[in-house]
Amino acid sequence: MGAVTDDEVIRKRLLIDGDGAGDDRRINLLVKSFIKWCNSGSQEEGYSQYQRMLSTLSQCEFSMGKTLLVYDMNLREMENYEKIYKEIECSIAGAHEKIAECKKQILQAKRIRKNRQEYDALAKVIQHHPDRHETLKELEALGKELEHLSHIKESVEDKLELRRKQFHVLLSTIHELQQTLENDDKLSEVDETQESAMEADPKP
Amino acid sequence: MDHAAPSPVPLGQAEVSQALQRLHMTIFSQSVSPCGKFLAAGNNYGRIAIFSLSAALSSEAKEESKKPMVTFHAHDGPVYSMVSTDRHLLSAGDGEVKGWLWAEILKKGCKELWRRQPPYRTSLEVPEINALLLVPKENSLILAGGDCQLHTMDLETGTFTRALRGHTDYIHCLALRDRSPEVLSGGEDGAVRLWDLRIAKEVQTIEVYKHEECSRPHNGRWIGCLATDSDWMVCGGGPALTLWHLRSSTPTTVFPIRAPQKHVTFYQDLILSAGQGCCVNHWQLSGELKAQVPGSSPGLLSLSLNQQPAAPECKVLTASGNSCRVDVFTNLGYRAFSMSF
Numbered sequence: 001m002g003a004v005t006d007d008e009v010i011r012k013r014l015l016i017d018g019d020g021a022g023d024d025r026r027i028n029l030l031v032k033s034f035i036k037w038c039n040s041g042s043q044e045e046g047y048s049q050y051q052r053m054l055s056t057l058s059q060c061e062f063s064m065g066k067t068l069l070v071y072d073m074n075l076r077e078m079e080n081y082e083k084i085y086k087e088i089e090c091s092i093a094g095a096h097e098k099i100a101e102c103k104k105q106i107l108q109a110k111r112i113r114k115n116r117q118e119y120d121a122l123a124k125v126i127q128h129h130p131d132r133h134e135t136l137k138e139l140e141a142l143g144k145e146l147e148h149l150s151h152i153k154e155s156v157e158d159k160l161e162l163r164r165k166q167f168h169v170l171l172s173t174i175h176e177l178q179q180t181l182e183n184d185d186k187l188s189e190v191d192e193t194q195e196s197a198m199e200a201d202p203k204p
Numbered sequence: 205m206d207h208a209a210p211s212p213v214p215l216g217q218a219e220v221s222q223a224l225q226r227l228h229m230t231i232f233s234q235s236v237s238p239c240g241k242f243l244a245a246g247n248n249y250g251r252i253a254i255f256s257l258s259a260a261l262s263s264e265a266k267e268e269s270k271k272p273m274v275t276f277h278a279h280d281g282p283v284y285s286m287v288s289t290d291r292h293l294l295s296a297g298d299g300e301v302k303g304w305l306w307a308e309i310l311k312k313g314c315k316e317l318w319r320r321q322p323p324y325r326t327s328l329e330v331p332e333i334n335a336l337l338l339v340p341k342e343n344s345l346i347l348a349g350g351d352c353q354l355h356t357m358d359l360e361t362g363t364f365t366r367a368l369r370g371h372t373d374y375i376h377c378l379a380l381r382d383r384s385p386e387v388l389s390g391g392e393d394g395a396v397r398l399w400d401l402r403i404a405k406e407v408q409t410i411e412v413y414k415h416e417e418c419s420r421p422h423n424g425r426w427i428g429c430l431a432t433d434s435d436w437m438v439c440g441g442g443p444a445l446t447l448w449h450l451r452s453s454t455p456t457t458v459f460p461i462r463a464p465q466k467h468v469t470f471y472q473d474l475i476l477s478a479g480q481g482c483c484v485n486h487w488q489l490s491g492e493l494k495a496q497v498p499g500s501s502p503g504l505l506s507l508s509l510n511q512q513p514a515a516p517e518c519k520v521l522t523a524s525g526n527s528c529r530v531d532v533f534t535n536l537g538y539r540a541f542s543m544s545f
């Protein structure tokens with residue numbers, strides 16, 4: 001088990017840091033300089049070595065602090081992304097619902113359009129036929145004319161009857177007069193012959 | 205260096221005859237399965253092919269998904285008309301109607317469940333059955349065709365109940381009026397007749413060719429296609445494609461297309477029609493052409509809209525006609541692909 005984790009550690013270290021560049025080298029250098037400082041002779045050299053070691057140490061601390069901050073940042077970025085991901089999922093679901101809603105509305109609008117077009121089609125046909133009021137008016141006017149004309153016809157017929165009757169009376173009166181004249185003629189003829197017969201008789 | 209010329213592969217007799225068959229094939233009728241996932245197509249050689257719409261429409265469709273899953277020999281003559289009930293496929297050809305079970309149809313060697321022949325006046329005549337119509341309210345099937353009569357067959361018992369006479373020439377197409385149980389039939393004699401099923405009599409006759417607005421005497425007077433939407437009817441063929449108001453028997457809109465239309469249907473607020481051109485025409489009720497979508501056959505004979513609620517992802521328009529191909533329009537605006545026999 002120790003070997004496995006060692007392998008992983010080695011792999012990780014190789015991946016991250018190569019072999020010797022950066023922080024690892026600094027720590028090795030620190031150890032070496034510590035040994036050198038222990039073995040140093042003079043005061044100044046020791047002091048300068050000491051200063052150098054302190055600076056290396058602070059550099060190491062600084063880089064570690066940086067790594068920790070980066071790690072925190074990564075964690076927070078992950079959270080942020082999770083949040084955005086959830087929001088996007090919600091908005092996708094909302095968009096799906098809106099799409100379904102809009103589809104229903106489209107169907108409704110199509111039905112309405114179809115009804116309107118049917119109405120228009122029928123209206124066009126109806127427009128071809130003339131207006132009902134006008135036709136009624138025309139009918140009324142025609143009726144009145146008809147009545148008027150029938151009145152005139154009646155009066156003309158009455159006049160005709162009257163004239164006919166008068167003419168008839170006239171003709172019959174003329175006939176009677178003719179008859180009377182003829183009768184008178186006949187009577188006067190008979191009288192004349194009787195008179196001539198009587199004149200011839202008394203002469204013996 | 206000499207290189208051998210590639211030897212030509214000799215085309216065998218069988219391949220030549222197969223290619224000729226495909227060239228001269230006409231698909232007369234289509235029908236969608238009750239589950240919505242399969243499409244049956246019948247051609248002029250009497251064969252029916254079952255296509256799997258769900259496979260052809262899925263995202264991993266390959267070339268084989270556009271070929272039929274199974275084809276079988278159904279009639280001796282052409283299969284002029286097909287309808288589906290919720291369990292059966294009914295197909296009609298020369299003189300007889302056969303029923304097949306949708307559940308069995310995908311297996312090889314499918315046999316018909318039953319076959320029936322309507323009573324013809326003489327036993328010698330074998331008139332073709334041009335149109336089938338299901339009347340769900342009384343569970344019956346109406347057949348109409350070459351003998352100028354409409355026969356009603358009860359689907360439960362298989363007996364022929366009525367024979368409606370009135371047409372003087374053969375009947376091309378049938379349509380059902382939803383609200384009142386009336387059937388419209390259009391035929392070669394140029395008249396659209398309305399029959400009331402309850403009294404088995406003709407209630408209204410519209411002689412389309414007598415109206416000046418739509419008659420086209422140079423094409424003839426035949427009515428090739430009929431569709432109805434309760435108060436309205438659209439019919440076409442020899443006369444121009446016209447929208448009629450049934451109550452007043454007046455033609456309201458004439459659709460300006462010269463080619464005779466062979467199939468028409470109402471869809472949402474549009475009228476879809478197809479006929480002698482290679483396009484499916486989308487019309488608005490006002491007479492405007494909204495779209496003209498070209499298909500792959502030189503002339504179209506049949507349109508089918510898959511509106512089965514069980515398979516909303518297979519909601520497509522399929523068109524077939526004078527070729528061995530069935531065009532699939534996924535969103536009505538363009539031809540997505542074609543399946544072929």
